Amino acid sequence: MDALSETLRVVRLVGAIFINGRFTAPWCYQSPRADTVAPILEPGAERVVIFHLITEGECYVELAGEPPVHLIAGDAIIFPQGDAHRMTSQPGLPPATGGRLDEVLSRRPRQLAYGGGGATTRLVCGYLACDARLAGMLLAGLPALVRVNVRGSNAGTWLEASVRYALAEARSPRPGGAGVLAKLSEVLFIEVLRLYMNEQGEGRTGWLAGVGDRIVGAALNALHKSPAHAWTLDELARTAGSSRSVLAERFQQLVGSSPMQYLTQWRMLLAANLLCRSNAPLASIAEDVGYQTDTAFSRAFRREYGAPPAAWRRSRSMREQVEGARSLR
Numbered sequence: 001m002d003a004l005s006e007t008l009r010v011v012r013l014v015g016a017i018f019i020n021g022r023f024t025a026p027w028c029y030q031s032p033r034a035d036t037v038a039p040i041l042e043p044g045a046e047r048v049v050i051f052h053l054i055t056e057g058e059c060y061v062e063l064a065g066e067p068p069v070h071l072i073a074g075d076a077i078i079f080p081q082g083d084a085h086r087m088t089s090q091p092g093l094p095p096a097t098g099g100r101l102d103e104v105l106s107r108r109p110r111q112l113a114y115g116g117g118g119a120t121t122r123l124v125c126g127y128l129a130c131d132a133r134l135a136g137m138l139l140a141g142l143p144a145l146v147r148v149n150v151r152g153s154n155a156g157t158w159l160e161a162s163v164r165y166a167l168a169e170a171r172s173p174r175p176g177g178a179g180v181l182a183k184l185s186e187v188l189f190i191e192v193l194r195l196y197m198n199e200q201g202e203g204r205t206g207w208l209a210g211v212g213d214r215i216v217g218a219a220l221n222a223l224h225k226s227p228a229h230a231w232t233l234d235e236l237a238r239t240a241g242s243s244r245s246v247l248a249e250r251f252q253q254l255v256g257s258s259p260m261q262y263l264t265q266w267r268m269l270l271a272a273n274l275l276c277r278s279n280a281p282l283a284s285i286a287e288d289v290g291y292q293t294d295t296a297f298s299r300a301f302r303r304e305y306g307a308p309p310a311a312w313r314r315s316r317s318m319r320e321q322v323e324g325a326r327s328l329r
Contacts, residue, residue, distance in 0.1 A: 002211075002221050002224070003211050003217070003220040003221050003223070003224040004193070004194075004197075004208075004211050006224040006225070007134070007137070007138055007224065008138075008190060010134060010269065010270060010273050011130050011131060011134040011135065011138060012130060012131060012273075012277075013128050013129070013130050013186045013189070014042055014045070014128070014129040014130070014182070015126060015127065015128045015129070015182050015183075015185030015186045015189065016041070016042075016109075016126060016127060016178070016181060016182050016185055017109050017124050017125070017126040017163070017166075017167070017181045017182075017184070017185050018041065018109055018110060018125055018126060018127065019109060019110050019112055019123075019124065019125035020109045020110070020111050020112070020124050020167050021111075021112040021113070021121075021122065021123050021124070021125065022111075022112070022113045022120060022121075022122050023059075023089065023112075023113070023114060023115045023120070023121050023122075023123075024114075024115035024116060024117050024118050024119065024120050024121075025089035025090070025115060025116055025117075025118030025119045025121075026089050026090060026093055026115065026116045026118065027088065027089050027093070027096065027114060027115035027116065027121075028086055028087070028088035028089065028093035028094060028095045028096060029086065029087055029088075029095055029096050030084070030085075030086050030095035030096075031050065031084060031085050031086070031087065031125075032084050033082055033083065033084045034047075034048045034049065034050050034079065034082030034083075034127070035048070035082055037050075038129070041127050041129070042127065042129035044319075044320070045129035045130075046129075046130070046131055046132035046135075047082075047129065047130055047131065047132040047135040047136075048082065048127050048128070048129050049078055049079065049080065049082065049127060049128045049129075049130070049135065049139070049189070050078070050079050050082065050125070050126075050127050051076060051077060051078040051079070051125070051126050051127070051128070051185075051188065051189060051192065052076070052077050052087065052123050052124070052125050052126075053075075053076045053123060053124050053126075053150070053160070053163065053188065054071050054072065054073050054074065054075045054076075054121065054122075054123045055073060055074075055122045055123060055124065055160060055163070055164070056073050056120060056121060056122035057073060057119060057120050057121035057122060058070065058071060058072045058073065058119075058121060059071050059087055059088060059089055059121045059123070060087075060088050060089070060090065060091050061077060061085055061086070061087055061088075061145065062085060062086040062088060062091060063083055063084075063085050063144055063145060064083070064084070066144070066145070068088075068091040069145065069147065071147070072149070073151070074149045074150055074151030074152075074156065074160070075147055075148070075149050075150075076147070076148055076149070076150050076156075076188065076191075076192050077145060077146065077147045078145075078146045078189065078192055079144065079145060079146075080139040080142040080143070080144070080146060081139075081142075081144050083144050083145075085145075087123070089115070089118070089119070089121065096114065109124070109167060109181065124163060124167070126181075126185040126188070126189075127185070128185065128186065128189045131269075131272075131273075133269060133272070134269055137207055137265070137269070138193075138207060138208070139206075139207075140206045140207045140255075140256065141204065141205045141206015141207065141208065141209060141254075141256075142196075142206055142208065146192065146193075146196050148192050148195040148196050148199060149195075150188075150191060150192070150195065152195070153191070153195060155187075155191050156191060156195075159184065159187060159188055159191060162184055163181075163184055163188070166180040166181045166184055167181070193208065196208070197211065197212045198212075200212070205253065205254050205256070206254070206255075206256075207254075207255060209254050210251070210254040210255045213250065213254055215240050215241070215242045215246065215247055215250050216240075216247070216250050216251050216254050216255065218239065218240040218241065218242075219236050219237075219239065219240040219242075219247060219251060219259055220255075220262075222236060222239045222240070223236070223259070223262065223263050223266060224266065227263065227266055227267050227270060227289060227290060228267075228287070228288060228289055228290035229290065230290065231259075231260070231263060233247070233248065233259060233260065236259055247259065264300060264304075265304065267289040267290055267291075267300070268289075268300060268301055268304040268305065270288070270289050271285055271286075271288075271289045271297070271301060271309065272301075272305065272312070274288065274289075275309055275312065275313040275316070276313070276316055282294055282297070282298075282309055282310060285297070285309070297309065
């Protein structure tokens with residue numbers, strides 16, 4: 001399994017499409033920072049990433065301090081840093097005023113239709129909620145706005161048709177519509193990342209740039225395939241078809257850490273995932289992520305997360321219980 005697939009397996013994505021909009025020019029709406037709407041969209045989520053898919057017409061997206069970006073049908077955009085932004089039929093329009101966001105989103109997907117009666121733009125808005133540390137690694141180095149056109153890929157054509165079908169199903173009395181939309185939002189997010197990796201030019205840095213690099217990508221694939229292996233820089237360089245010095249330099253440049261530092265961070269992310277999702281004993285988890293003793297594992301985990309693994313697991317379990325009780329109110 002490649003590094004991106006393995007990371008996406010570990011990143012616990014929870015997604016939904018929350019707005020199905022039909023807007024007629026002139027129109028403009030303001031989307032607040034993702035961290036301010038996260039408690040409404042997905043209570044308890046550590047990180048929320050907002051995305052939009054334009055299914056008909058055209059519009060602009062405005063970010064503070066950046067020139068407006070023109071969008072056309074088939075464009076999908078995500079906001080890796082969760083920036084506030086405006087979607088608008090033309091730059092410079094004031095945003096519409098409406099009800100409170102929690103009331104607007106009380107039923108999902110929300111059907112929105114407004115504007116001045118001019119040219120029509122249709123778009124869907126969704127989000128992905130995930131673990132903050134894993135999301136930070138996956139999205140590191142990405143610009144404030146990532147834009148790709150999904151109509152250039154076979155998967156994108158299928159996705160658009162599937163989203164339209166699922167939105168129609170969500171309004172029908174048949175059960176399961178919301179679940180289909182949730183899975184489609186995850187697939188759309190992943191496809192945007194894959195397309196972006198293929199399209200990004202020279203000079204990009206970050207984890208995705210590393211995955212796309214011949215040498216660093218081979219090293220990442222090896223580390224993700226066998227995280228418990230007792231890797232050395234020499235062995236990793238041979239696996240990647242490179243010298244020690246070239247691998248170390250390119251890895252640091254693209255990923256922002258040394259290969260061995262990255263391995264430790266990835267092992268700790270895997271351990272945290274196992275601590276959250278299983279009741280496996282600490283000794284078993286330590287062995288699964290490459291540590292021969294509980295002591296060495298606990299020391300490494302505490303450096304990364306600020307608490308021993310057993311205490312961290314208890315605190316996470318208590319927090320999830322509290323959040324679950326709140327969601328039932």
